[in-house]
Amino acid sequence: MQKQKKIYTVIITVFMLIVTLLALFPLISLLISSFRPASDLFRMGMSFNISWDDLTFENYKYIFTEATQYWKWYGNSIIVSVLTIVLSLFFSSMVGYALAMYDFKGKNLLFLIVVFIIMVPFEILMLPLYQLVTSLRLIDTYTGIILPSIISASAVFFFRQYAMGLPAELMDAARIDGATEYGIFFKIMLPLMTPSLAAMAILQGLFSWNNFVWPLLVIRSSDMFTLPVGLQTLLTPYENNYDVLISGSIMTIVPIVLLFVAFQRYFIAGLTTGGVKG
Amino acid sequence: MGSRNKKNFLNSQKIAPYVFVFPFIISFLVLTLYPTIKAFIMSFQNILPGQVTFIGMNNYVRAFNSPTFYIALKNSTIYMILTVVILVIVPIILAVILDSNLTKFKTLFRSGLFIPSLTSVVVAGIIFRMIFSESDTAIANQVIGFFGLDPVNWRNTGWSAMFLMVLLASWRWMGVNILYFLAGLQNIPNELYESAEIDGANVFQKFIHITIPFLKPIATFVITISIIGGFRVFEESFVFWETSSPGNIGLTLVSFLYQQGIHQNDMGYGAAVGVIVLIVVFIVSLINLVLTGAFKRSDT
Numbered sequence: 330m331q332k333q334k335k336i337y338t339v340i341i342t343v344f345m346l347i348v349t350l351l352a353l354f355p356l357i358s359l360l361i362s363s364f365r366p367a368s369d370l371f372r373m374g375m376s377f378n379i380s381w382d383d384l385t386f387e388n389y390k391y392i393f394t395e396a397t398q399y400w401k402w403y404g405n406s407i408i409v410s411v412l413t414i415v416l417s418l419f420f421s422s423m424v425g426y427a428l429a430m431y432d433f434k435g436k437n438l439l440f441l442i443v444v445f446i447i448m449v450p451f452e453i454l455m456l457p458l459y460q461l462v463t464s465l466r467l468i469d470t471y472t473g474i475i476l477p478s479i480i481s482a483s484a485v486f487f488f489r490q491y492a493m494g495l496p497a498e499l500m501d502a503a504r505i506d507g508a509t510e511y512g513i514f515f516k517i518m519l520p521l522m523t524p525s526l527a528a529m530a531i532l533q534g535l536f537s538w539n540n541f542v543w544p545l546l547v548i549r550s551s552d553m554f555t556l557p558v559g560l561q562t563l564l565t566p567y568e569n570n571y572d573v574l575i576s577g578s579i580m581t582i583v584p585i586v587l588l589f590v591a592f593q594r595y596f597i598a599g600l601t602t603g604g605v606k607g
Numbered sequence: 608m609g610s611r612n613k614k615n616f617l618n619s620q621k622i623a624p625y626v627f628v629f630p631f632i633i634s635f636l637v638l639t640l641y642p643t644i645k646a647f648i649m650s651f652q653n654i655l656p657g658q659v660t661f662i663g664m665n666n667y668v669r670a671f672n673s674p675t676f677y678i679a680l681k682n683s684t685i686y687m688i689l690t691v692v693i694l695v696i697v698p699i700i701l702a703v704i705l706d707s708n709l710t711k712f713k714t715l716f717r718s719g720l721f722i723p724s725l726t727s728v729v730v731a732g733i734i735f736r737m738i739f740s741e742s743d744t745a746i747a748n749q750v751i752g753f754f755g756l757d758p759v760n761w762r763n764t765g766w767s768a769m770f771l772m773v774l775l776a777s778w779r780w781m782g783v784n785i786l787y788f789l790a791g792l793q794n795i796p797n798e799l800y801e802s803a804e805i806d807g808a809n810v811f812q813k814f815i816h817i818t819i820p821f822l823k824p825i826a827t828f829v830i831t832i833s834i835i836g837g838f839r840v841f842e843e844s845f846v847f848w849e850t851s852s853p854g855n856i857g858l859t860l861v862s863f864l865y866q867q868g869i870h871q872n873d874m875g876y877g878a879a880v881g882v883i884v885l886i887v888v889f890i891v892s893l894i895n896l897v898l899t900g901a902f903k904r905s906d907t
Contacts, residue, residue, distance in 0.1 A: 334709065338709045338710070338711060341704060341707065341710050342710055342711045342712065345701075345712075345716045346716075348701065348716075348720070349715075349716050349719035349720055350719075352719060352720050352722075352723055352781065353719055353722060355723070355731070355734045355735065355738060356722065356723065356726070356734070358734070362737065370737060373740065373744045373745060374736075374737045374740025374741075374742045374744070374745030374746070375734075375737040375738050375740070375745060375746050376742075376744045376745055376746060376749065377749050378749075420631050420634065421631065423627040423628065423630070423631070424627065426627060427623075427624040427627035427628050430624075431620065431623065431624035431627075433621065433624040433625065436624075439628060439632075442632075445639070446639050449643055449885070450835065450838075450839050450884065450885060450888060451839075452839055452841070452861050452864060452881055453642075453643065453646050453878075453881040453882065453884065453885045454638075454643060455864075455868075456646065456649065456864075456868045456869075456877050456878050456881065457641070457642035457643075457645035457646050457649060457878070458642050460645075461637075461641075476638065477638055479634055480634045480635060480638060480639070509618045510618055510619075510620060514627070538727070539726075539728065539729075541727070541728055541729055541842055541845075542841060546869065556727070557727045557730075558729075560727075560729050560730065560733065564733065574733060575733075578730045578733055578734070581727060582725065582726055582727075582730060585725045586725055589718075589721070589722065589725055590718075593718060597786055600786055601786050601787060601789075601790040
């Protein structure tokens with residue numbers, strides 16, 4: 330019996346190893362390709378025929394010394410992501426907290442609103458929002474890019490769930506000590522919500538770093554491109570920008586993967602508590 | 608308690624929650640409610656720069672008379688069905704294996720399977736374009752060549768166009784869905800498996816009679832978001848073909864919306880397509896929820 334179990338363990342573990350390697354294969358081949366001459370990639374795609382003598386750091390050398398525009402995009406992506414994180418966390422943590430800690434008229438309506446926001450696909454809002462942003466002259470501005478991301482209904486849900494576990498006695502004690510309702514939130518409760526803020530910061534950051542369709546619509550000048558929009562424009566058949574394209578892709582993923590490795594717990598908490606009850 | 612009277616109006620416990628939700632309500636009105644209503648209104652309009660006229664149902668009639676619209680509808684529907692099937696069945700199996708006591712290095716595998724979900728769709732598109740390049744020295748063609756098949760022009764062939772979109776989506780979402788199902792598996796009490804073992808149930812029977820019923824609520828959730836996501840597909844098409852694919856093999860409902868609304872600047876027509884997407888999503892999700900009995904539980 331014990332021996333049989335061991336055999337199963339080996340079979341299953343080897344199977345999972347193969348599946349995981351398959352899942353990582355595209356990223357591994359991107360990494361290997363980034364050390365190959367860009368012109369080969371352009372002509373032949375990614376290939377198993379790698380001659381190890383050909384490996385080169387040229388793509389990285391180029392991106393760090395000459396691709397100034399790429400770093401401009403990098404900066405834009407960082408600015409947009411940070412602003413999205415700060416604003417969406419600020420807005421939705423207050424709502425989640427209010428839903429969890431207070432009884433007030435219209436609470437049910439607020440719930441309906443949150444559900445409504447989750448249900449309506451962004452695509453139907455896209456054209457009217459585009460018109461709105463155009464008429465507000467926000468095309469090609471950071472404000473225009475982040476505007477639709479500042480409300481996140483799923484973050485409201487997440488914060489509500491987390492805030493329900495906070496000690497309500499603390500609020501009464503603070504009130505007796507003369508703290509204002511807002512002081513209680515910002516000085517006492519918000520610090521207690523740090524783990525949930527971290528989880529949502531990571532999730533919103535990931536979303537905003539990779540966000541593509543809306544930035545594609547509202548950005549016109551190449552100096553305002555975020556990374557996904559900029560990289561996509563490099564894919565034209567008329568230019569050979571594959572050196573920036575390939576090393577730039579790697580540089581886009583690396584910080585996210587590092588964040589994931591460092592804060593894995595928060596990634597998983599943020600993803601699963603929002604969607605699954607319990 | 609008496610001290611509360613001294614506090615000013617804004618600070619009362621009655622008013623504070625409204626202050627907390629105020630910015631959210633404003634942004635909801637401006638960024639969700641207004642555009643939703645506007646989209647419906649726009650769909651009945653012909654919108655030219657500086658000149659907007661109501662044209663009744665014309666935009667809808669145009670869509671339902673357009674062969675291209677039906678190609679988009681068909682592509683989005685096939686894509687939705689394939690992604691729902693793949694992104695439910697495969698993650699359930701992998702989650703069950705990851706949850707099993709027999710598996711070693713669980714965290715490592717879980718992390719490895721999740722990492723593709725961190726990738727931007729654009730970067731994923733770049734990688735897939737190079738793996739599935741039409742050159743016969745590219746990885747995909749080398750692999751099928753090994754099995755004696757002729758090289759495929761992946762991005763310019765009907766079936767492989769759909770294959771590329773579904774593969775890219777499955778690759779990026781697999782890890783997330785595995786996490787959902789893993790969370791669901793935590794709710795199954797171990798004693799159930801133990802007593803089933805005493806009754807002589809094998810692995811397969813335990814899976815069918817214990818695991819699957821317990822995973823049903825989460826499966827319903829995953830299926831619902833996959834149906835919605837499936838009909839919303841756009842990026843997976845855009846990263847391969849931008850806005851025009853040969854013979855519209857990669858055209859989806861939302862790419863059609865983008866093409867008409869943004870590229871042709873026919874906002875009214877685009878808005879009508881958006882409303883159709885909303886209605887299709889609504890109907891299919893409803894059918895799914897009725898079939899899976901999501902409404903029944905609240906009655907009993």
